[in-house]
Amino acid sequence: MFKGVALSVLASVTFGVLYFYTQFLKPLDSEQTFAWRMLATLPFLTLFMWWSGDLKHITEIFKRIFKEPWMLPWLIFSSLLCTTQLWLFLWGPINGRGLEVSLGYFLLPLVMVLVGCVLYKEKLSRWQIAAVTFAVIGVGHELWRIGGIAWETVYVALAYPLYFFMRRVLKTDHLGGFWWDLFLILPVAFYLGFVHSDSLVLMQYYPHLIWAVIGLGLFSALGLGSYILASRYLPFVIFGLLSYLEPVLLAFASIMLGERVEAAEWLTYIPIWLAVLLLVIEGCLHIMKQKRSSRMLTQNIENVSNRLDRE
Template identity: 35%
Template sequence: MNKHYQKGMMAAILSNILFAVLYLYSGWLKPMSGTDVFAWRMVMMLLALWAGVLLFGGWQSLRVFLQSLGTNWRKWLIVLLPTPLFAFQLWLFMYAPVNGMGVDVAMGYFLFPLMLALGGRVFFKAQLNGWQKWALAIATVAVAHELWQTRAFAWGMWAVCLGYPPYYLLRRYAQVPAFFGLLIDLSVIAPCALVYLAMSGKLVQVADWSGHFFVLIPLLGVISAVALGLNLQANKDLPVPLFSMLSYLEPVLMFVVAWLFLGADVSVNSIPTYGLLMVALGLSLVDGCLKMRRERKNHKLAMAV
């Protein structure tokens, strides 16, 4: 395994661990509500990202990208159209763990890659292979079972698995670089979050914070920015199949965190649903392994020629 693989593997694993840590953050910052934590995360994360741009470079590339948009309102509309979807997902990520929805949202993240694959098939005509078709079919059976046994769906799961893919599909359509897209998103979301903190009186309450809040709140932005940076580094250093495969670590950790640390109740009647989703996940991982093996074999053949 070369150095790029090693660095990428470590970056991917560490970023997903940090995302799981963030899932616990709302509990650590009680009595703040999940919405309060979300607002502070947006503000602090934006500050951390801009600090990263200024300290480590990237300003020139950002300027080139902004110049490519210019004053073309259609280009800006395509770039900004997914921002509300992203804001909602970031809010839900902080709201769910402290409002009894930790497992529901984790299951939404299990379904998210499959829904994204389906969206790619519908909107970008991406071909699904046999493994992917079976994974989607089994996931569909799991969803149907949950509907049959509960006569309802947890809205948190729906919000993630159906609400998050459009953000990625729109970003792909607009061909917006991931880091710059996030910076633009947060430059829109963070001022709104700051207005919320001001109007709700949360800014005034800073004077009443406990000592650990002055450490945890800035760390919230730093951890978010570092997790994103590591995730982007892994995306750069690893082959797509391997990166996609490692991305499933996040919902697994979220599920474990919600179950073991947040006291989420897992219904016995829902075990078949979770089991089927795990099977669908397993098929996706097998597909990723096979793709990675083929890529490495083709690379060796190309090097031998």
Template identity: 40%
Template sequence: MFKGILLSISASCLFGLVYYFPVLLRPLSVVEIFCWRLLMSCPAIAILITFEKRWDAVLSLLKKIKRNPLFILAILFSSSMLAIQMLIFIWAPLTGKALSTSLGYFILPLMMVISGRFVYKEKFSVYQRVAITLAVLGVIYELWTTGAFSWETVVVALGYPIYLIFRRELGLDGIEGTFSDFFCIAVACAIYLCTQYSAAEIKMQFVYHPVAIPMLGVITAIAFAAYFVAAKLLPLGLFGLLSYIEPALLAIVSIVLLHETISPDHIWTYVLVWSAVCLLMVEGLVYTIRSISRRKYIREIKDNL
């Protein structure tokens, strides 16, 4: 279990590092950084699949496409949704929107809970009901004070649940779905670079950041690898609890490294949303402790038999 915890924390730290990376890649544009990130990450994801010996899953997906060619449209739609999220992840630190985007990642777990209730008919616990109430109050306060909710916050908070539900419904929620999404986006990025820039210009982009560009891809792949392995090693409750480290790190990066500040008009929105997140963390902690105690109790019974 210690290994799983270490991997989960490492993944969150690496994603937090990637959040700051666009600043290091100036003067490249958002789209250029996005393209290089995908082009460097896709081969690393392929290496991960090789290491995990999961090419059979990718081959099964290809056979599924062969039986139903229209399924490629679903894959393209899935990759498009992921591309939007990854673009925002790069765009936010470069445009002073890192903090509002990190708020979307704080709200995301709440939206996943709500999605589970309405899409999969899952029941709310007491903790979840109170957390959702606090989050809704935060949204209402934001709308009341500013007249609008930051669009990047909304896109992150709503976009990922839609993306994940779509993948799950189509059976693309495994490593093969991740590879197909990264592959499709990488192909689009390669086409964009080749049609918009000359070979010399592309070479200059890479030469200008000969270390940072490959590192961006490597860090992204390692973060995903650590995330997937941790998901296998840890109990669901503990894994969900540790997932809150990432948005917390994104907020820290936004404030400490990118020097963004919380406007007085938004303070109560953050207080309400973060309070809701803390409740979900408490629920996850309680669930994890109970699960560990239950397994220990069962093990003791078996040892005494």
């Protein structure tokens, strides 16, 4: 569990950095940025998988495609669900829709918790119930405030749970499955990067873009790889609730990029931050409890050993 929590936190922090990182990719537009993100992420992800020993999962899926041809259309659908989310993640801050996208990430954990409780029969602790309550208040206030819900928000909130659920059903919920998600979208990335745009010309005029794209691939591989691994190690409910750290960081990044939080919006963000705080407190208490249990176990073993020595 601790490994999954650490990976989830690492992914959220990396995504927060990436949201702000888009400013270094100007004057690339959102489609060009998406294309180069896919092209740059796959090599770094492959290196990451070589280091972690997960390369075998790529060939396992390749063999499954030949044995079970029906898998290929579902893998393509999985790739579209994943990569359109990655496109939207970059499109939002570049086009001044960062807060709408971040609201989708506020709503996403609630949907993940619902999926975990309904489909996987996972139980919530008291701390988690309190966190969900605060989250519902915050998200509910925002929906009431704006009188509706933006399409960016809906897509983020619904497509990701479907994506993770389908990966578990297909048994591709590992880095190999994610590698195939990126690999299958490469034709689109090549088209957007080399045919549909003048991004190579822009790189000649703005040499910093070359380093920015390399950094984009490195950060993306680190964040997305950690996120995928966390989804494998954690129950659906815990994975969903920990995802609340990401929208908090995305909101801060959007503010740093010039978007403003109006006075009426604070009733959205404050309950969300309280929900994250409750999860942090629960995590700290859980770690302290584990340490106490470990110390007690060590003491018991020492006591038994001493009695045996005396006897």
